[in-house]
Amino acid sequence: MQHSYLDKYSNLNSPIHRADPRLKILIALFFVLSILLTSSGNLLEFAFYGVIIASLVIVSRVPPLFILKRSLMIIPFIVLISLFLLFDRTGLSAEYSGGFLFRGIVIKSYLAILVLTLLSSTTPFPSILQGLQRLKISKVFILLLSFMYRYIYILVDEAMRLTRGKRSREFGAGKWRQIKSTAPLIGILFIRTYERGEMVYSAMCSRGFDGTIRTLNTIRLRMAETMVGLALITIIVLVKLITNSHAL
């Protein structure tokens, strides 16, 4: 089965693609934080952030349409979670109406997702993992993410094969029976996953795994990149300062 890449376009060649993943992770984190710490009414600040993201997308050579499509996927979740704000009559906030807060949350989440989509489309997933590791994130957590990246589509395939097998034989059965036979399917998927885990662990042991995860360091921070990174952070800080002094 062929699946779309989790990190499609991450192997293009642009200054952003070439940059040290640690730097990219840190900048993305900083960017997301400054977006989240924006007052919901400060549309000018949001607009500036939008412009920064747009220029980064252009520099990265990732098709803008792809970034748009990918980032839109998150919208239903945000709307679902924050929908209740629209009907808020209890006075969650003394100053702002529910609709105002709702708009703020949607814009913030969307901008943040744009930043993360850009990060994942300019950095291959293994490099992100390596970056996280060099940033001293727990190795167990990184291993977990790495297995997820490796096995998620295999699980999807397995689930699809099981469903196919069920569909081709369930004709004639009533709706209720069809629904009922889904439960064992989930159980079987769990058992298969568990068994695969056992096999993978055996395969790891066979090749000398002793509980410590060793990786080869292939990333190096370059001076020029660091300067560009600092400049970007400065721009974000300036945007925050200027747009907020204006409000005051």
Added chain:
Amino acid sequence: MHYEHCIEVRNLSFSYPDGTEALRNISLEIGKGEKVGIVGPNGSGKSTLLLHFNGILRGKGEVRILGKGISKANLKEVRREVGLVFQEPDDQLFSPTVFDDVAFAPLNQDLSAEEVKIRVKQALQEVGLPGYENRSSHHLSYGEKKRVSIATVLSYDPKILALDEPTSNTDPKNRRRLINLLKGITKTIIIATHDLDLVLDVCPRCMIINQGEIRANGKTEELLSNPHLLEANDLELPLSLSRLQKVKNQQKIS
């Protein structure tokens, strides 16, 4: 021909936790540099036997690798000498990139970064997939995955290779490639399979195993050309030989 013993198994029995007797009183010897096929029908115990060669499973009886009995203390050394390749490449390849997978064992041996890179390059070269380092395993074709799986053990240069169904599910071209690859390797090789033509092609000696017991052990050509022995063990003549047989029969008739 006299061989120095590489693998020695004495009275090995193994039952799975659910009570299934997978191996019954198995004894065998495999010499240095030998290529041996272990053939048998599905569920005959082939894979279970392979898992004993590097101590993943440990049953009753004795397994000696390069003269040393497997114990908890020397598991690491044993696994260093026995490269085990699982049947399912998605079990064998668990890292995000091909490089990470092929480098996994060398890294576990604490080799230098330079050395690891050289090993990975050589191993991928050997299986005919140079430059695949940065590919991610789940975007490879099945045949490619099978070959990368072999590279993951070649990279740490074990003395013994134990392969479980190396040609299963591969198309004819990939199968031929794998066979040529296995023929070219000069290590001790044990292949568990029911691809009898593969055994005929690669392994001068083979063992027939069925219901956890060794039923026959000898020259591949003799064992695999014996239709009665094969049928008694739920196998059949290898395709190449059965054709030959047909031609012979036809000649007799005419």
